[in-house]
Amino acid sequence: MPRIRSIxxxxxxxxxxxxxxxxxxxxYIGLWNICDDGGVFEWRAGRIKxxxxxxxxxxxATIIERWLQDLVDxxxxxxxxxxxxxxxxxxxxxxxxxxxxxxxxxxxxxxxxLLLIKPSPTSDHLVTxxxxxxxxxxEKPIKEKEKEKEKEKEEILSVGKVFKVFENNYQRITETxxxxxxxxxxxxxxxxxxxALYIAIKRNKRSLAxxxxxxxxxxxxxxxxxx
Numbered sequence: 001m002p003r004i005r006s007i008x009x010x011x012x013x014x015x016x017x018x019x020x021x022x023x024x025x026x027x028y029i030g031l032w033n034i035c036d037d038g039g040v041f042e043w044r045a046g047r048i049k050x051x052x053x054x055x056x057x058x059x060x061a062t063i064i065e066r067w068l069q070d071l072v073d074x075x076x077x078x079x080x081x082x083x084x085x086x087x088x089x090x091x092x093x094x095x096x097x098x099x100x101x102x103x104x105x106x107x108x109x110x111x112x113x114l115l116l117i118k119p120s121p122t123s124d125h126l127v128t129x130x131x132x133x134x135x136x137x138x139e140k141p142i143k144e145k146e147k148e149k150e151k152e153k154e155e156i157l158s159v160g161k162v163f164k165v166f167e168n169n170y171q172r173i174t175e176t177x178x179x180x181x182x183x184x185x186x187x188x189x190x191x192x193x194x195x196a197l198y199i200a201i202k203r204n205k206r207s208l209a210x211x212x213x214x215x216x217x218x219x220x221x222x223x224x225x226x227x
Contacts, residue, residue, distance in 0.1 A: 005032040005097055014172065016074045023059075024067045027052065028076060031090060032097070036106035039093035043068070043079060043086035075175060082108035089114055095163045095173050162194050169197070170206045180208050188215045 007029065011017070017025050030052035035041040041048075045061040045068065053059045068088065071077035078089040089110040166181060167173045184193045196214040200206060 003033055003035075003037070005029075008096055010167075010172070016076065016172075019074055020070045021067075024070045027064070027067045028071055031071075031077070031088065032093065035088075035090055035093065037093075038106075038110075039090035040107045040110060041088045041090075042107055043088045078110065078114045080108075080110055080114060091115070091178075092163075092173055095167055162190065162197065165194065165197050169201050170208075177208060184208070184212060184215065 011029075017028070027048075031041055031048075034048065034051055045064040048068075049059060049061055049064045053064075068077060068079075072079055076090065076092070078091060080087055080089060085108070087108050087110075091114065162185070163173055163178070163181065166177070171177065181193070188196075192215055193211070196211045199214050200211050203210075
């Protein structure tokens, strides 16, 4: 069932989206409606056409396929396969959308290499995974697997909030700066990075290099804003 999504004003002046045709940008908005709360949708051009452009006789599955590839080319959509089927993934969906009580991955889980927003490595579910590493995934009780999935989803959403702070106050999320943010979270932790972003905003210093400087131990000790 299609979902209600919001469009930020920044969408209309996005330089990468300006590289593709207007109809491709409209398709991109439509994909937000048909993807699950993690940003995954079925890569079925005919079905996408039927849902998003039911009355447009000048559009067919071939055109939808070409438009999807245009979105892949600018990095706003990623394509992956799972169990013999093709799926699309919108990596910035959790950055742009406020999703209340998001559902589980409905279609398939994207490979970790495609995830723009990754769970914090200090999360409990990763500790649990390490402590039970002697068991194979098939040996884990179903309830334990479900708890781990739920914890990972919560962590991704928490990290997503940090990404929203960055995009709303610094610059558009790209693969480069998303990796830098993930690296900072890996090194210093989610809470510290979130606080450092706000400190930099208060000082009107909006660069990741400055944020990393705030996170260094000496700065933390002498900065009253950390209290």
